[in-house]
Amino acid sequence: MIRGLGALVRKDLLRQLKDAKGFAIYMCVPLLLTFIMGISFGGGVFGESGISAVPLVICGGDLPSVLEDRLAQGLQESGFFQVTWADTAEAARLVSRGDASAALVLPDGLLRDFFSGRAVEVQLWKDPNSAVKAGIVESILAGVMRQYQAGEAAYRALWPEDAFPEAAGEDDAVDALFGGEPDRLLRSLREDATFGREFLDRLERGAVFARTLETPSISLELHDRQDWEAAQGDARQSRNLHDYFLPAFAVFFMMFSAAAMARELHRERETRTLARLLTGPVTVGTVALGKWLTAVIMCSLQLLVLLACGGLLFQLRVGSAPVALLFVSVAAAAAAASVYLALGLVVRTEKAMDALTTVFTLTCGMLGGNFFPVEFMPPALHYAGLVTFNYWANRAFSDLITRGEGLASVTPAIVVLWTIAVVGLVLAIAIFTVRQRKGVAA
Amino acid sequence: MNPRLIATVVGLRLRRVAADRANLIWLILMPLVFSYLMGMLMGNWSATGSASKPTFIVFGLEPATEAVTALLAPLADHPDFELVRRDTTATPERARSLLEDRVVAGALLVGPGFADSLRAGLAPTLDFYHDSDRTSSQRVRQALEAAYAATAVRATVQSLVDPAAAPEDPGKAAAFDAATYDSLVAHPRVRLAVTSLGRNRTADLTLTLTDSRQHSGPSYTLMFILMFLLMSAKDLVLERRQRTLDRLRLAWPTTADLVAGFFLAGMVVGLLQAALLLGFNAVLFRLDYGPSPACLALVVVLFVAVSSAAGLLLGTLSRTGGQADGLGMVFGLALPALGGLWWPLEIVPDVMQRIGRSLPTGQAITVFHDMIGRGWGLAETAPMLWGLAAWLAILLGLAVYFFRREIRG
Numbered sequence: 001m002i003r004g005l006g007a008l009v010r011k012d013l014l015r016q017l018k019d020a021k022g023f024a025i026y027m028c029v030p031l032l033l034t035f036i037m038g039i040s041f042g043g044g045v046f047g048e049s050g051i052s053a054v055p056l057v058i059c060g061g062d063l064p065s066v067l068e069d070r071l072a073q074g075l076q077e078s079g080f081f082q083v084t085w086a087d088t089a090e091a092a093r094l095v096s097r098g099d100a101s102a103a104l105v106l107p108d109g110l111l112r113d114f115f116s117g118r119a120v121e122v123q124l125w126k127d128p129n130s131a132v133k134a135g136i137v138e139s140i141l142a143g144v145m146r147q148y149q150a151g152e153a154a155y156r157a158l159w160p161e162d163a164f165p166e167a168a169g170e171d172d173a174v175d176a177l178f179g180g181e182p183d184r185l186l187r188s189l190r191e192d193a194t195f196g197r198e199f200l201d202r203l204e205r206g207a208v209f210a211r212t213l214e215t216p217s218i219s220l221e222l223h224d225r226q227d228w229e230a231a232q233g234d235a236r237q238s239r240n241l242h243d244y245f246l247p248a249f250a251v252f253f254m255m256f257s258a259a260a261m262a263r264e265l266h267r268e269r270e271t272r273t274l275a276r277l278l279t280g281p282v283t284v285g286t287v288a289l290g291k292w293l294t295a296v297i298m299c300s301l302q303l304l305v306l307l308a309c310g311g312l313l314f315q316l317r318v319g320s321a322p323v324a325l326l327f328v329s330v331a332a333a334a335a336a337a338s339v340y341l342a343l344g345l346v347v348r349t350e351k352a353m354d355a356l357t358t359v360f361t362l363t364c365g366m367l368g369g370n371f372f373p374v375e376f377m378p379p380a381l382h383y384a385g386l387v388t389f390n391y392w393a394n395r396a397f398s399d400l401i402t403r404g405e406g407l408a409s410v411t412p413a414i415v416v417l418w419t420i421a422v423v424g425l426v427l428a429i430a431i432f433t434v435r436q437r438k439g440v441a442a
Numbered sequence: 443m444n445p446r447l448i449a450t451v452v453g454l455r456l457r458r459v460a461a462d463r464a465n466l467i468w469l470i471l472m473p474l475v476f477s478y479l480m481g482m483l484m485g486n487w488s489a490t491g492s493a494s495k496p497t498f499i500v501f502g503l504e505p506a507t508e509a510v511t512a513l514l515a516p517l518a519d520h521p522d523f524e525l526v527r528r529d530t531t532a533t534p535e536r537a538r539s540l541l542e543d544r545v546v547a548g549a550l551l552v553g554p555g556f557a558d559s560l561r562a563g564l565a566p567t568l569d570f571y572h573d574s575d576r577t578s579s580q581r582v583r584q585a586l587e588a589a590y591a592a593t594a595v596r597a598t599v600q601s602l603v604d605p606a607a608a609p610e611d612p613g614k615a616a617a618f619d620a621a622t623y624d625s626l627v628a629h630p631r632v633r634l635a636v637t638s639l640g641r642n643r644t645a646d647l648t649l650t651l652t653d654s655r656q657h658s659g660p661s662y663t664l665m666f667i668l669m670f671l672l673m674s675a676k677d678l679v680l681e682r683r684q685r686t687l688d689r690l691r692l693a694w695p696t697t698a699d700l701v702a703g704f705f706l707a708g709m710v711v712g713l714l715q716a717a718l719l720l721g722f723n724a725v726l727f728r729l730d731y732g733p734s735p736a737c738l739a740l741v742v743v744l745f746v747a748v749s750s751a752a753g754l755l756l757g758t759l760s761r762t763g764g765q766a767d768g769l770g771m772v773f774g775l776a777l778p779a780l781g782g783l784w785w786p787l788e789i790v791p792d793v794m795q796r797i798g799r800s801l802p803t804g805q806a807i808t809v810f811h812d813m814i815g816r817g818w819g820l821a822e823t824a825p826m827l828w829g830l831a832a833w834l835a836i837l838l839g840l841a842v843y844f845f846r847r848e849i850r851g
Binding site for chain 2: 024025028029032033036037039040041092095096098101114117118119120121122123124125126127128129130131132133134138139141142143145146147148149150151152153154156157158159160200201202204205207208209212213215216217218219220221222223224225226228351352354355358359362363366367371373380381382
């Protein structure tokens with residue numbers, strides 16, 4: 001049996017190696033897609049990385065130019081925004097054309113209304129096509145606004161007697177102050193002792209209040225998964241996006257290769273070479289095992305060559321646990337070979353197999369995390385992904401390359417992959433044997 | 443031009459596509475599966491609404507303080523998540539593992555000595571564990587931060603209440619009017635009003651580009667049209683290699699007849715595919731393509747024409763079926779990725795946005811976005827439509843040139 005198996009594998013390997021172009025395509029496409037992902041999200045050749053600053057327009061408010069400059073400068077220095085001032089019509093035009101992600105529209109007479117206790121409505125106009133960037137602006141502004149609203153509510157709850165000037169009939173002085181005539185307010189302070197004392201009391205209360213809020217009596221400490229993973233992994237944790245994308249694409253295109261090799265069985269049946277083969281001293285099981293072994297060798301080779309190329313071209317961190325990488329590659333290849341062999345034997349023709357494996361590969365690729373990390377998916381899809389073999393391969397590669405872990409941490413994934421491989425192979429041989437007995441295999 | 447011959451070539455091609463039922467997978471099934479799954483995967487980009495309710499778990503509620511009870515009160519019946527309260531305490535490791543295993547979208551730990559620390563004025567800390575990579579987790583965080591702002595400020599300013607000192611000390615208050623506080627937090631004087639400057643929509647068509655389906659529906663339609671027509675380039679190679687193209691030439695067609703036949707055949711297949719997919723998306727996922735049917739029709743026709751011309755050029759330049767397959771796959775995946783069919787272009791750097799919008803895929807999806815989000819029509823989308831027309835002229839011109847050389851050769 002061993003000699004027969006060796007001959008079968010040698011024959012199939014030679015056939016596969018003759019199709020060098022097909023092999024090259026499955027090598028080039030993952031590298032190309034990784035390159036595109038890298039320059040899109042991780043910077044690189046163009047010297048830019050990630051989401052660029054959000055173009056934000058500010059308009060209205062009748063603010064003094066000093067305040068306008070300070071506001072724009074403050075927002076600009078945060079690094080999140082690229083701020084411009086414009087009039088309302090221009091702001092609407094920029095946002096509705098998509099030239100700005102959002103516009104912060106300050107109401108006319110903002111300072112006067114604000115300090116005289118009138119209702120103030122700040123508007124945020126969002127570009128309808130900018131879900132992400134306009135969403136960032138909204139999120140930041142809403143956070144700032146919440147803090148202010150709670151602070152004002154607390155002040156009014158503590159000192160309800162501190163009515164706003166409007167309510168106290170002092171709006172003229174405030175209007176005059178923000179109308180560029182501070183004299184009236186200063187005269188009132190000088191001439192009306194009660195008003196002056198109350199004014200100073202308010203200033204003192206305001207200062208005490210602001211100081212108190214600086215040290216909240218309850219703290220909320222936020223712990224982001226990204227931060228603790230980076231801290232846990234120390235220098236081992238990778239932020240190189242290629243480290244995620246190349247293994248993911250390599251596994252995805254390895255699935256296509258495994259499908260192509262399983263298809264050989266149908267091709268051999270249709271060209272009658274399988275029937276000739278079975279006249280020799282080999283069993284159906286040996287033939288299936290031969291196909292499986294060939295697929296395991298070719299798919300492992302594909303994965304390893306791609307990872308090596310990634311190491312050379314994208315500085316993929318493949319060197320930290322080479323033995324574990326080899327084990328994961330072989331286990332992933334074995335699982336893929338078994339799954340596609342079984343799938344191929346479920347259907348009767350090469351065409352039907354093509355259709356089935358295409359749907360299967362694309363769906364598994366999506367659910368198993370070959371296009372997006374599974375962490376991004378909704379819970380239902382995430383759990384669906386766990387039953388795909390490529391999920392375990394992706395996870396093991398991610399642990400080794402992205403997190404810099406070793407063989408011990410990927411052993412569970414390797415065990416899962418080999419379990420799938422053994423179960424799939426036994427199933428494939430069983431189906432093949434039954435079909436051969438029924439006379440449809442060859 | 444020989445219309446009968448052109449019609450024959452188109453008919454042959456259509457029969458060939460229809461004869462292979464596996465084509466239905468690429469033409470219809472996979473685009474819909476991708477649209478649906480990728481739409482679900484990307485989730486709802488807006489602040490509210492979700493297919494499933496994630497869990498926000500709070501540990502250490504025994505004994506619950508008034509402050510924590512007040513903090514959690516507005517989160518109890520939240521539309522975006524389910525609040526689960528646990529009296530038992532949990533370690534940070536437990537919170538992290540729950541989040542890493544995606545059991546919860548957020549975990550809040552109330553420390554064992556929280557109540558005592560608060561009473562003693564020691565500023566106890568609430569620890570919130572979240573994942574900034576997950577939309578559901580971000581929603582929990584935003585809701586918690588809103589509730590925290592109200593609760594923390596309320597608790598903090600209690601130190602300013604001193605009825606005895608208040609008359610003399612301007613920095614002290616006689617009391618804290620909880621009713622005023624709650625009322626002003628619920629109805630603040632200073633407000634932020636958020637408006638999306640898109641087109642006006644009717645109440646039953648509320649999808650905007652904040653819902654990822656409005657991106658994934660058109661984008662996967664475009665991607666699979668392009669892929670199918672590029673992968674069909676192999677058929678032209680086979681026509682040459684199997685000499686069926688030579689048989690066609692027995693009817694003395696001009697190069698223009700043959701090019702028109704193959705090009706129009708691709709157009710018919712692509713347009714049928716587009717009509718079915720856009721129709722299914724509209725019916726199944728309630729997608730709304732904007733107020734300009736003319737713009738929708740033109741962008742679809744131009745994109746299909748560009749894809750058909752690209753397939754024809756690829757089929758003419760490829761020597762073997764394998765080459766056509768391989769190059770078809772390379773361009774069929776690279777152009778959608780670069781052009782913003784896989785993810786919105788706004789999230790990539792400016793240079794990549796410019797590259798994306800110069801490609802036919804980027805131009806077509808930008809027109810779709812502008813129709814859906816902004817309600818634009820032909821006039822406003824003209825620059826992108828002209829871009830598509832330019833691609834069509836270039837690709838078709840090259841296809842005719844190389845096809846003629848091939849025929850003469």
